[in-house]
Structure formats: structure tokens, C-alpha cells
């Protein structure tokens with residue numbers, strides 16, 4: 001349970017006094033904010049995400065036992081940067097609510113409580129070691145003295161407020177962990193919520209259960225029950241619903257969940273948009289038939305979409321063209337369903353996940369207003385203004401690994417659960433520039449097939465989170481059969497991740513890469529060079545566009 005003061009406050013307010021503890025996360029626009037709430041859920045504790053400028057009344061209406069301030073793209077020392085309400089720290093102290101600030105959140109604590117934050121000489125992005133420099137409540141006694149963490153910041157705390165001590169430092173001596181144990185205010189400059197911060201999860205666990213003393217009581221079954229209830233509330237008893245099914249795990253799980261709620265009023269359709277991998281259309285339809293046991297209509301839209309993409313090189317323009325064309329196809333499918341059932345479907349189910357939402361353009365006025373657009377995922381930021389559907393997206397707040405767990409809970413077949421993700425815009429974001437140029441689509445299909453088969457043959461498919469080939473719009477000089485060639489360069493990417501929010505490149509044995517590279521250059525015409533992508537996310541993203 002939470003602290004005596006917080007418990008007393010809960011009893012006084014009468015809200016959730018006997019319910020589970022609630023962790024409120026205030027969102028300052030970090031790409032990882034929702035990851036904080038999911039780590040908390042993973043620990044079995046209920047968590048609510050609120051915008052960073054929520055007022056005190058909105059925050060206290062959730063009766064928080066703990067408040068976490070997220071990271072964000074702004075700088076606290078710049079005029080107009082988002083902040084907590086004026087009475088925030090006094091309120092937390094009065095109610096005994098522990099506060100943890102992460103990255104921007106820590107910088108806010110430092111600046112608002114009388115310390116100083118400044119642009120650092122050197123920004124820090126990606127993996128690096130940090131060291132515990134003195135005994136601390138935040139880390140407790142069990143923590144490793146040195147741990148690898150994930151950084152993503154350009155500002156740093158140069159002076160701490162009174163009552164705070166620095167308990168962690170980077171190699172360069174920068175402040176990375178602070179605490180005022182008496183006031184129960186803590187800060188981390190790095191991101192403990194991402195899986196690549198080795199002991200981050202333990203740090204959050206320690207903070208919740210040992211410092212804040214919250215009680216767990218939240219499960220994946222709660223999520224399933226809640227989402228089925230929401231679908232039933234939204235979709236009327238006679239309504240029919242279209243589901244965009246791709247062969248990927250997200251839409252398979254979304255379809256299964258909605259089917260549980262509304263049964264055969266669900267109509268699934270799979271679109272071949274011309275951007276699928278080698279034989280993917282046939283393979284996916286076979287998977288649906290053999291494993292999913294839901295009728296699926298396949299629509300071939302490849303000629304129309306490729307005609308629209310011809311000559312388009314800008315990644316965002318490609319994504320938006322594809323997003324809009326998907327919706328065109330779903331609207332036409334609506335006519336087919338109406339002919340068949342006599343009812344015009346109003347709803348569209350998509351397997352949208354949280355990373356798709358946070359990386360896409362945040363809609364104006366939404367709670368994600370402090371976030372930057374990274375890329376417009378076709379199913380969120382790539383949607384046209386005139387949608388013509390109400391969306392049903394039961395997975396919108398979840399991450400891939402949570403979706404896989406939800407799928408297992410509903411017995412979704414392993415064939416879907418263990419599949420590497422494949423983006424809706426497909427090969428269009430893996431052929432850099434114009435997808436219609438220079439036989440690029442066929443070339444990359446052939447390269448990808450060789451690469452993925454090699455990964456499967458080596459028994460590595462399930463160890464890798466996602467792997468694919470990329471077609472680069474450049475040529476290099478080679479020598480093949482004693483002849484000069486001037487041919488294309490392809491990139492190979494393989495990453496490890498748990499949720500796609502952060503990723504590291506997979507370290508193949510050199511022999512594997514050597515063999516794959518030789519096979520590609522021998523078997524695929526027009527390719528004489530293969531490069532391997534050794535960049536993490538951040539600073540890169542998983543896909544190249």
C-alpha cells in the first residue's frame with residue numbers, strides 16, 4: 001500500500017479508497033512516456049497517463065499514490081517549456097506522494113526547486129555506463145555499482161537544489177541520478193523505462209514497491225475484459241465492422257478480440273498494395289486459412305497504388321499516399337459488405353499500437369501535444385482527414401510484447417505471435433526514394449528472401465525482433481567475373497528490441513554475414529555491394545524511412 005499520508009488522503013477523498021494504487025504519469029512529450037506506464041502495468045500496478053500541463057484538480061482526481069514526470073523534447077530553461085502546476089511539489093509533500101522525474105522530468109525538478117539546468121557541452125544519445133556514487137534510497141542496497149543505461153538528452157543539471165544529493169554520475173562526471181529522500185523526490189537523467197537500460201526495470205520496481213510502497217493488482221486479463229467491454233459499448237448490436245488484416249500479430253490479435261465481442265458481424269480484408277515481400281500475399285492468405293479460422297477477403301490494389309507512388313521520393317509523402325489509399329480500399333470494401341449483409345459498416349478495426357501513435361503526427365488538442373512527429377505511420381498520421389469510418393483500435397495503448405501476451409491469452413496461433421513486424425507501407429519505406437525506380441521492388445524482394453531464409457536456417461529468427469533488407473538509391477563499382485559492374489548497394493538490418501521503441505543492432509557471427517553477402521551478390525542481379533546497419537534506435541529508427 002501507499003504511504004500512510006497518501007492512504008489517509010485516499011480515505012478522505014473517498015475516491016478509489018479501497019481500489020488499487022494508481023501511478024499518474026505526466027507526459028512532457030517523450031517518445032517513451034507510454035513505456036513508463038506500461039512498465040508500471042507490467043509490475044501489476046494501475047497507471048494513468050495525463051498531459052504534462054494537467055492542472056492540480058485533474059491530477060488529484062486520480063488519487064495518485066505516485067507521480068512520475070516523463071522526458072520530453074523541450075528544454076526546461078527555454079521560455080514557455082511545459083511544467084507542473086505551481087502547487088505541485090507542496091501538494092505532493094503534504095500528501096506524502098513520492099515523485100520520480102525522468103530526463104526532462106528530472107530537469108524540471110532541478111530547475112523548479114532552485115537548481116540549474118543548462119545545455120551540455122556534448123549531447124548523449126544511446127547506450128552508456130553510469131555509476132552509483134554514494135548510498136541512496138533510490139537504488140537501495142542491491143543495485144550494481146555500474147550499469148549500462150540508455151540516454152537521450154542535450155541538457156544537463158549543473159547545480160542541484162538544496163536538500164538534494166547526486167547519487168549517480170556518468171563517466172564524464174555528469175549528474176545522472178538525484179534524490180531528496182526526505183521529501184521523496186527522485187530524478188534520473190537516463191531512461192529506466194527502456195529495456196536497453198539494463199537495470200532500469202529493477203529501479204522502477206524498487207521505487208514503486210520499496211520507496212512508494214504501492215500494492216499490485218492489475219493484469220492482462222483486466223486489459224482484455226476492459227477492451228471487449230469498450231468494443232461492445234461502441235458498436236451497436238446490429239452494426240457491422242470492417243477489419244484491416246495484414247498477417248501481422250497486431251491485426252490478428254485485434255481481429256480476434258473484436259470477434260470475441262461481436263462475432264460474425266466482423267468482416268476482415270487483406271490488401272495487396274504492391275509493396276509486399278516475396279510471395280507474401282499467397283503466404284498470408286494461407287496462414288489465415290490454416291490458422292485464423294476467420295473469413296478474409298483479399299483485395300489487389302497494387303496497380304493503383306504503385307501508379308500513385310511513381311516519382312514520389314519524400315518519405316512522409318509516400319507514407320501519407322499509402323495511408324490514404326488503404327482507406328480508399330476499405331471504403332470500397334464497405335460497399336461489398338453492404339451488398340452482402342444489407343448493413344453499411346460504420347467501423348474500421350485496425351491493429352494500431354502505441355508506438356504507431358506516438359511516432360505519428362500528434363493530433364492538435366490531443367494529450368500528446370508536447371511530442372514531436374518522428375514519422376507518420378500509415379494507420380495514424382498517414383490517415384486522410386475524411387476517414388469515413390469510426391476507428392476501433394483496442395490495442396492503441398499497448399506495446400508489441402503486451403499484444404503478444406494478449407494474443408496468447410486468447411489462443412491466437414503461434415504463426416502470428418512470433419512473426420517479425422512488417423510495416424503497412426511495406427517495401428515503400430525500405431526502398432529509399434522512388435519505389436518504382438530501377439526494378440527496386442523486385443531486387444529488394446529477392447535480397448530480403450535470401451536474408452530472411454538464411455536467418456531462419458541459422459535458427460536465429462526468434463532471437464531477432466525484426467530483420468529486413470533495404471534498397472539504397474545509389475550505385476557502386478564492383479568487379480564480377482573480371483568485369484566492371486556499376487550496380488546497386490543494399491543494406492541489411494537486424495535488431496533486438498522488446499517493443500520497437502528502442503532497439504539495438506543484432507551482432508551476427510561474421511561468417512553469417514559473409515555467407516549472406518556472397519549469396520546476395522551471386523544470386524541477385526544488379527547488386528554488387530552489401531552493407532550491414534550498426535545503428536541503434538535512438539539515434540536511428542528501425543525502418544530507414
Ligand SMILES: Nc1ncnc2c1ncn2[C@@H]1O[C@H](COP(=O)(O)OP(=O)(O)OP(=O)(O)O)[C@@H](O)[C@H]1O
Pocket residue numbers: 243244245246247248249250251252269270271272273349350351352353356379419420421422423424425
Ligand atoms: N496489407 C494490409 N492489409 C490490410 N490492413 C493492413 C495491411 N497492412 C497493415 N494493415 C493495417 O494497419 C495496421 C498497422 O500495421 P502494422 O504493420 O503496424 O500491424 P500488423 O501488420 O497488424 O502487425 P505487425 O506490426 O506485427 O506487422 C494493421 O494492424 C492493420 O490493421
Ligand SMILES: O=c1[nH]c(=O)c2[nH+]cn([C@@H]3O[C@H](COP(=O)(O)O)[C@@H](O)[C@H]3O)c2[nH]1
Pocket residue numbers: 319355356359375376377378379421422423424425466500501537540541542543544545
Ligand atoms: O504498420 C506500420 N506502419 C507504419 O507506417 C510503420 N512505420 C514503422 N513501422 C514499424 O514500427 C516499428 C518501429 O519502427 P520505426 O523505428 O522505423 O518507427 C517497426 O517495427 C517498424 O517496422 C510501421 N508499422
Ligand SMILES: NC(=O)CC[C@H](N)C(=O)O
Pocket residue numbers: 030070071072073074075102103104105152153154155156
Ligand atoms: N529525453 C529528454 O527528456 C530530453 C530532455 C531535454 N530535451 C534534453 O535534451 O536534455
Ligand SMILES: [Mg+2]
Pocket residue numbers: 246248421422423424
Ligand atoms: Mg504489419
